[in-house]
Amino acid sequence: MATAAAIITRPTTLQQASLWSDAWRRLRRNRLALVSSIYLVLLVAVALVALVHTPYSYREVGVATPYSGPSGANWFGADILGRDVLSRLMVGAQISLIVGVGTQILVLAVGVPIGLLAGYYRGPLDTAVSFIINVFYGIPDLLVAMILLLLLGPSLNNIIIAIVATRWMDMARLVRGQTLSLREREFIEAARASGAKPLKILFGHILPNSLGPIIVQATFGVPAAILFEAFLSFLGVGVQPPTPSWGSMAADGLAAIRIAPHMVIFPSIALSLTLMAFNFLGDGLRDALDPRMKR
Amino acid sequence: MPTPILQVKDLHTEFNTEGGVVKAVDGVSFDLYPGESLGIVGESGSGKSITALSILRLVPDPGRVVSGQVLFHNQDLLQISGEEIREIRGRDIAMIFQDPQSSLNPVLRTGFQIDEAMLAHDKATKKEAHVRTIELLRRVRIPAPETRVKDFPHQLSGGMRQRAMIAMGLANAPSILIADEPTTALDVTVQAQILELLGDLNRDLGTAIVMITHNMGVVAGLCSRVLVMYAGQIVEQGPVEQIFENPQHPYTWSLLRSIPRVDALRHERLRSIEGLAPDLLHPPAGCRFHPRCPFRIEKCFTDEPRLEEVALGQHAACWVTMERARKEMDADNLIDIRPGAGSGLRKGEITE
Numbered sequence: 001m002a003t004a005a006a007i008i009t010r011p012t013t014l015q016q017a018s019l020w021s022d023a024w025r026r027l028r029r030n031r032l033a034l035v036s037s038i039y040l041v042l043l044v045a046v047a048l049v050a051l052v053h054t055p056y057s058y059r060e061v062g063v064a065t066p067y068s069g070p071s072g073a074n075w076f077g078a079d080i081l082g083r084d085v086l087s088r089l090m091v092g093a094q095i096s097l098i099v100g101v102g103t104q105i106l107v108l109a110v111g112v113p114i115g116l117l118a119g120y121y122r123g124p125l126d127t128a129v130s131f132i133i134n135v136f137y138g139i140p141d142l143l144v145a146m147i148l149l150l151l152l153g154p155s156l157n158n159i160i161i162a163i164v165a166t167r168w169m170d171m172a173r174l175v176r177g178q179t180l181s182l183r184e185r186e187f188i189e190a191a192r193a194s195g196a197k198p199l200k201i202l203f204g205h206i207l208p209n210s211l212g213p214i215i216v217q218a219t220f221g222v223p224a225a226i227l228f229e230a231f232l233s234f235l236g237v238g239v240q241p242p243t244p245s246w247g248s249m250a251a252d253g254l255a256a257i258r259i260a261p262h263m264v265i266f267p268s269i270a271l272s273l274t275l276m277a278f279n280f281l282g283d284g285l286r287d288a289l290d291p292r293m294k295r
Numbered sequence: 296m297p298t299p300i301l302q303v304k305d306l307h308t309e310f311n312t313e314g315g316v317v318k319a320v321d322g323v324s325f326d327l328y329p330g331e332s333l334g335i336v337g338e339s340g341s342g343k344s345i346t347a348l349s350i351l352r353l354v355p356d357p358g359r360v361v362s363g364q365v366l367f368h369n370q371d372l373l374q375i376s377g378e379e380i381r382e383i384r385g386r387d388i389a390m391i392f393q394d395p396q397s398s399l400n401p402v403l404r405t406g407f408q409i410d411e412a413m414l415a416h417d418k419a420t421k422k423e424a425h426v427r428t429i430e431l432l433r434r435v436r437i438p439a440p441e442t443r444v445k446d447f448p449h450q451l452s453g454g455m456r457q458r459a460m461i462a463m464g465l466a467n468a469p470s471i472l473i474a475d476e477p478t479t480a481l482d483v484t485v486q487a488q489i490l491e492l493l494g495d496l497n498r499d500l501g502t503a504i505v506m507i508t509h510n511m512g513v514v515a516g517l518c519s520r521v522l523v524m525y526a527g528q529i530v531e532q533g534p535v536e537q538i539f540e541n542p543q544h545p546y547t548w549s550l551l552r553s554i555p556r557v558d559a560l561r562h563e564r565l566r567s568i569e570g571l572a573p574d575l576l577h578p579p580a581g582c583r584f585h586p587r588c589p590f591r592i593e594k595c596f597t598d599e600p601r602l603e604e605v606a607l608g609q610h611a612a613c614w615v616t617m618e619r620a621r622k623e624m625d626a627d628n629l630i631d632i633r634p635g636a637g638s639g640l641r642k643g644e645i646t647e
Binding site: 187192205209 | 391
């Protein structure tokens with residue numbers, strides 16, 4: 001029965017069937033990825049709302065008793081200076097999303113062209129690129145980021161730059177590998193035989209064929225960047241006060257963990273949920289975009 | 296004779312492998328005339344595809360064209376810049392490949408890919424290209440081209456994909472279309488349709504076709520002239536009818552004898568050519584076909600034969616030629632026995 005129905009419905013769906021609609025169909029069937037997507041949409045909504053409205057100003061001190069726990073007026077309690085934790089979390093969400101998405105946009109902008117060029121032209125260019133990648137892998141992330149932040153100063157832009165400096169290699173390496181295998185495919189030869197320009201082959205033929213893995217990689221890169229930012233802020237070299245970051249909020253709260261645990265708990269929960277959501281979404285995307293997973 | 300549109304002169308293409316230098320194309324010369332359809336036949340590894348790829352400078356690594364000339368409109372395609380050869384590719388000389396399954400980009404819509412072939416040479420605006428793509432698809436007899444342009448390659452059948460590839464090849468109205476085994480990956484009825492289509496396009500559009508194939512039947516159906524390649528060299532060339540009627544090189548003769556016949560006796564074995572294609576790392580001395588040749592003479596072991604005119608317009612590179620083999624060696628009876636003809640047994644040795 002099921003197969004008969006499938007045969008009957010097939011011709012109508014065939015027309016729109018593309019790689020992406022296929023992937024979208026598979027993604028929707030993945031519960032965890034779906035729930036994660038909903039959470040992330042809500043998180044983005046919260047971050048957007050925080051642009052125009054927060055219960056209190058995130059920087060206004062003394063809106064509640066310092067260290068006071070959750071109450072009707074301050075749902076998530078107050079911090080050392082009596083600032084509203086909820087309002088600070090909402091603004092912190094902006095910071096996390098900007099850092100997470102911003103770094104990945106830059107990582108794409110840096111890693112994709114480098115990977116494409118190295119993989120397609122090979123030779124000395126590839127050797128040089130691979131060498132630089134290995135050098136970057138050789139230096140500890142934290143060291144690179146901290147040195148850069150000390151040199152550039154700890155602004156949000158510089159935090160993003162520092163994280164990109166430690167993360168671009170993964171993308172470059174992935175795209176290089178994809179390009180190395182795709183360049184041998186017959187349709188690339190056919191494109192060259194039809195006189196396609198090299199840039200067209202790189203961005204018009206090879207890139208679209210590696211979008212799946214690239215998207216997955218970028219999705220996993222977002223939580224990694226958010227975590228790194230939180231860590232840098234926790235250490236005090238990240239986002240500077242009074243701007244709240246989930247990492248610096250947790251660090252502030254740590255000193256008072258015995259008397260006001262909510263100051264650590266709420267930022268940590270926000271951070272953990274967000275990291276999990278991005279990772280589950282990444283997993284779902286990987287399964288959805290992997291042609292071998294086709295069922 | 297009109298002037299040739301493409302002249303290949305003493306082309307040498309080599310592959311530097313770990314085991315040594317492989318001379319994939321070793322001194323190939325031929326002319327292509329406007330509007331003609333030329334067949335290049337040979338076994339796998341005879342250098343026919345590499346010859347075609349060398350013309351457009353598309354030889355894959357670690358291959359390299361080491362010497363020779365490819366003259367097209369008075370310029371040597373092997374000497375011009377990378378940008379100039381890119382402009383020639385697809386615009387003046389187009390190429391279609393063996394496997395339509397893998398020659399189309401799987402993530403791009405078919406029509407879009409044909410549009411691109413025109414846009415790469417600034418031959419048309421996007422709108423014009425789109426209109427022309429539909430026209431081209433109709434020309435290669437794809438039904439409902441208006442909707443098919445939006446299909447992805449996996450939504451087309453194998454035959455339709457090859458038609459789409461041909462449409463892409465014709466997008467810029469090239470003067471030469473090189474078809475590298477375009478029917479090999481297709482089933483027999485579709486093969487016939489594609490060949491008929493190529494024949495019609497050759498006649499109607501005047502596009503010269505270079506048909507690379509290992510299938511003598513394809514040559515018979517489509518081409519007016521044929522080059523027979525063996526181990527990187529041309530061993531015989533001439534008008535198709537003449538060569539089919541009266542092959543002079545023993546290799547050509549053997550190839551023709553191995554075409555399966557519909558009227559063959561039942562239980563008759565398919566004829567094959569004895570031995571293996573030569574190892575191009577260490578090609579045999581003298582005539583490269585001599586280890587497999589039933590009519591070899593002493594000279595064949597040491598001296599390399601050159602292409603000589605053996606009949607009007609027909610050239611063969613052989614010290615013996617079939618004419619002499621027939622007269623002096625009783626060629627037609629020597630190994631041409633019914634069952635097991637390809638097995639090298641002589642007449643009377645069949646015990647069946």
